[in-house]
Amino acid sequence: MYPFESYFTTSIRYTKHRGIFMTESGQDDNQDVIKPIISVEPVVPSDELAQLRKTNIALESRNYELRETVRQLRLQAAATESERDQYKREAKRLKGDLEQYRSPPLVIGTIEALASDERVIVRSTTGPQFLSKVSETVDPKEIIPGRQCALHPQSFVLVEVLPNKYDTAISGMEVETAPNVSYADIGGLEHQKTLLREAVELPLLKPDLFAKVGIEPPKGVLLVGPPGTGKTLLAKAVSHETNAAFIRVVGSELVQKYIGEGARLVRELFSLARERAPAIIFIDEIDAIGSSRSNDAYSAGDHEVNRTLMQLLSELDGFNTRGNVKIIAATNRMDILDQALLRPGRFDRIIEFPLPDEEGREMILAIHTQKMHLAKSVSLKKIAAETPNMNGSELMAICVEAGMNAVRTGRTKVSGDDFTRAIEAVKKGRTQKSMPLPDGMYS
Secondary structure: OOHHHOOOOOOOOOEEEOOEEEOOOOOEOOOOOOOOOOOOOOOOOHHHHHHHHHHHHHHHHHHHHHHHHHHHHHHHHHHHHHHHHHHHHHHHHHHHHHHHHHOOOOEEEEEEEEOOOOEEEEEEOOOOEEEEEEOOOOOHHHOOOOOEEEEOOOOOOEEEEOOOOOOHHHHOOEEOOOOOOOHHHOOOOHHHHHHHHHHHHHHHHOHHHHHHHOOOOOOEEEEEOOOOOOHHHHHHHHHHHOOOEEEEEEHHHHOOOOOOHHHHHHHHHHHHHHHOOOEEEEEEOHHHOOEOOOOOOOOHHHHHHHHHHHHHHHHHHOOOOOOOEEEEEEEOOHHHEOHHHHOOOOOOEEEEOOOOOHHHHHHHHHHHOOOOOEOOOOOHHHHHHOOOOOOHHHHHHHHHHHHHHHHHOOOOOEOHHHHHHHHHHHHHHHHOOOOOOOOOOOO
16 A cells, blocks of 8 residues: 555554653543544545556556666667677787788798707708797797798798698699509500519519518519500509509609709608508609719709709618508600619619510500491401501501591491501601791791
8 A cells, every 4th residue: 555545644642741641631541541542634535546546557657668678778788798899809800810911921941950949950942041940839849850841031930830741742643543544455565564563563462472482572663665655554554453552743743943842842752652552653754853964064953853863762772661662663765864773672673665566566456446336348457567666656546547537428437448548647647757837937
């Protein structure tokens, strides 16, 4: 009940005199009972009371609305503060990124040796060596000779040791999918197939056999022969027939511009092969880095090629064991190879690939024409007899040209005349000299 809802007001007044309670009239009362005098005030009118009740209800409703508004404002203030903090963090991150974008790029180098706990000898990719300090943020356990590192471009302080990953050029040399070439797809070369399988496949498939005999299996095989005789094709067949990791590299890819880069690629190449062991490394055109060294004057590029060759010799038969890694190399210029590369222990077998004889040419023609629609007048034996001193690539070119002759006339079968014209075209391409220059050119 609200204070203003009291309908009556009662007032009791007491008077004490000489220990005797007296009423308002002043009469003595010796009795212990106190008799109050009650006065009744007039009652509040009903319409005024209803108005007061309405006013009270309106005030309570307004008070609730104000409290709800305050609660909503407090929630909005908290959300605004959270959003402000988020924007502050985002601004701080963007400022950090901006500072990184403004900072100069780091220089890549290789750790050569440890000079002390706080100094290392590093070689920059540009060539020179530096005695650099080590940043406090670098873990001393990660400072290992041979690891790549990042150097500050001005002070050359070692600020970071890079992850031990292989060069992208080396990683791209690994053949993920084996070539779809088998020994049956190679015509002739039966003796070469046997020698290569004994030197490469047998040690990988039956290593216990060599241990029982008490001999070391051949470490490397060098394939030598004129262009187009099937050296690379036979290496593809080895990759197809074995479950070993196959890494293919062209010799010219190991020749780099800066000092030490080619040797580093060779180290990473053999490191990747040892990690993927059993593995086969096929180096095509090895004469690009394996040419004979002489005492004549060298250019800076020749010196770098020689450094790469010496690193290759060390990896082939050096102090560190190679493990279950086989080497196959191919070249058509054996006469210019360095003698240190040809000695046993590095390339234990040198397999020569001669030009195919008549029987071999017939087998090669049979392989290339097995999907062609040949007329009954076509004799592969006759074609093989008419193509002396031709290699496998030229025989494939004859088959393709004969098919093109049939296509020109809208036929689906290849006749003997098509092969005759194809042989003449290929022979003409072998013997024809360069075209004469027109008048006025280079005059």
